[in-house]
Amino acid sequence: MEPDLDPSLKTNLELSLKISEVQFLVEKNQLAAADRRLRTLMEESAIPQEMEKALVQTAVALLEKLHPAKQDDRALDIFNRCSRYLKNDPRALTLAGSIFSRRGNIDEAVHHLNKAVGLAPSSPDPYLLLGDLFAQDQPGKAMESYSQYHQRNYSVLGTRTFLKRSKSLLETKGGELAFKDLPVAVVGNFTIEPLQPYLEAECFKLRVRPRFFFGGYDQYVQEMSDPQSGLYRFKPALTFLFLDHQALLPELFGAFLETAPEERLQTAQNGLEQLRKLLEKFMELSDSKLVCGNFTLPADHYMGVFDAQMEWGQKEILLEMNKTLGNFARSFPQRLFVLDIDKVLSNCGKDVVANEKMRYLAKMTVPEKALPGLAREIVRYVRPALGMTKKCLVLDLDNTLWGGILGEDGLEGIRLDLEPPGNAFYEFQKTIKTLHHRGILLAINSKNDLELVREVFEKHPYMQLKMDDFACIRANWQDKARNMREIAQELNLGLDSFVYMDDNPAERYLIQRELPEVTTVEMPPDFSEFARTLLRLDAFEVLCLTEEDKHRKHLYQAESKRRELKNQTADLQDYLNALEIQVDVCPADRFSIPRIAQLTHRTNQFNLTTRRYSESDIARFATSAGHGVYYLKTHDRFGDHGITGVCIARKTPEAWEIDTFLMSCRIIGRGIEQAFLHRICLDARSGKARKLTARYLATRKNHIAADFLPGMNFRKISHNEIETVYELDLGEESVALPPHIKLNANHGK
Amino acid sequence: MENKLRQILADAIDVAPENLTDKSSPDNTPEWDSFAHLNMVAALEQEFRISLTLDEVIEMQNLPKIKEVVSRKL
Known part of the structure; x- marks a missing residue:
């Protein structure tokens, strides 16, 4: 040992060597020896703060190995002895939770796992274990936990685990879970079957149990034109058609620069005319809704940057083809819809997800890594097709509709204007307003003084939402779950029609626990993400706008006048x-x-x-x-x-x-x-x-x-x-x- | 690692891991079709954070081969 070393450094050096010893033994699977040394180490030395992290890592590594070896006594003993250091480590808490659950000590297990969730909200494993704990007695809660797990682990294996768990839950407790059935067909001209697990998982999360028909590879023309085909015998309620433009029009895209511009356009139009006839046939032979994926714009062009200049270049042709698809959809209202698969791939990042080898090996035009995103886009059609669209958005006020706390910062102090950071809230309000215009009801559930709130609505120059835009306002000091029930009662809507947005995790947790029927949105910690979070929600998707949708806000305003009259009139x-x-x-x-x-x-x-x-x-x-x-x-x-x-x-x-x-x-x-x-x-x-x-x-x-x-x-x-x-x-x-x-x-x- | 590979392959082709031997291949295992093979490749790439080439994917026709290719990448 260095003789001239500072004494405190010397102690830490010794300690760090001891910790390394334990670490080495763990790596070499000498678990009993590692345990003994860890024990001695803890007894002999006080752990200075700067060494805590190394100690925790080593102890957790040991727990990780003891857990699959089922050495539960030893693991719990370590957890308790080191609890000072481990009680705030999400991984250690998760392992402890798992051991408690293995021993049938449900309360302790739930306690430790919930704590792990609180400390590491993005980690999937605690949710999986919580799901398993609830599976016996509370299938609804179990399903919710499994969904949270998958939300945090979209990998191939994570999806497989989620499906296995939900399927066994459905088998034993299907009756209580009340899933809706949905026959879904997917056809096209490239390999799309790998989508199935992701799509099934997304449907499960929506409480929908899909039955699938996947058309044979490139069999869509036969499937859609023969009344006796497997597709029609399957009787889908919702059908998806995905087409790769290169496979659809090889004569065009296989010899792109060899043909004159006008000829290129003509070939594209002829191809789409064939497609239109096929779609027409489908409308005749089936009463399924048909959702057709649009054509993906290429990430690279044959002519390089000049593609943007040339007449009927690759991108221009494909944009034209996508426009034509949109026209088809408008000519079959309520039957044919376009799914923007190009948007899905752009959002994923075409370069990030690209997988050329699978395109050659397996004709997978949509790469594996984009499939979870595609599945999420698809369920945005499933929800409205099954009438599961939410009707009302309930909002908190402080730090949600504006920055700051009205009661403390006052009318002039809250952050809401055209400059940062107030512009983020301004934009969020504008986004809410667009929802309102398409017929979604708005309500407020906030801990605030109603008079102060009214003043903000009336006097604040940057408020985009007006008091009149809200079908129901609860700004008071009673608990928010109670407010939520009253809002539901006043609007005469079921609790499952509501979506709740609140920046405060504790309030969200309360609503989640008390009123699981309400969709509580996981709000990002940074309010600059609020507007985007709202736009990404699939809860309010519609496939058509009826006249009632457009006028709904007036209907509810009239309703509040009726209530006034009722309060004034004594006799019914x-x-x-x-x-x-x-x-x-x-x-x-x-x-x-x-x-x-x-x-x-x-x-x-x-x-x-x-x-x-x-x-x-x-x-x-x-x-x-x-x-x-x-x-x-x-x-x-x-x-x-x-x-x-x-x-x-x-x-x-x-x-x-x-x-x-x-x-x-x-x-x-x-x-x-x-x-x-x-x-x-x-x-x-x-x-x-x-x-x-x-x-x-x-x-x-x-x-x-x-x-x-x-x-x-x-x-x-x-x-x-x-x-x-x-x-x-x-x-x-x-x-x-x-x-x-x-x-x-x-x-x- | 050997166990993990076996488990991933077993999951992908949906057979029990103990029914897989070093001799198992797409030729003698009906469940190991081209779709299952792709499934396995996707899982291997994610679990080991590696990227396999087109040649390697074609080469991986039994467990020892899979092990050899994956080890080379790690």
């Missing part, structure tokens, strides 16, 4: 009279079919049978003589509610049977549902039916509709676990029109 009947409600019941037509289909997907509460129908289903019913499809429109002195009710009746000469009867929740309780049924009875009677039958199929959400039929004088005729069947003898009974409602005359078919 006076209030109903004062509303001056008018109701129109009309047979479905071309314009109302999209909305009717949308309502069958979105209405969960006042819905007797919760049967979901596609637009083509509704169109088929509407033209069949055996069915009547009605929609209900209503308005009152405060405004128009638009189309808010649907009834589908199956007609036989004897009786009419109500297949579907649903109403949007926000108009329930004003006698409108009775007026609707009154009108159906009138039509059934004039159709010479003697009876009207109807059934109630209970779900977890539609209990508010349970007493509707008996309340309308329907007689219960049978009852089992699944359904209760009712009938109304039209000869003897009728459903009266409530006196405060005016039913406008409309003629059914």
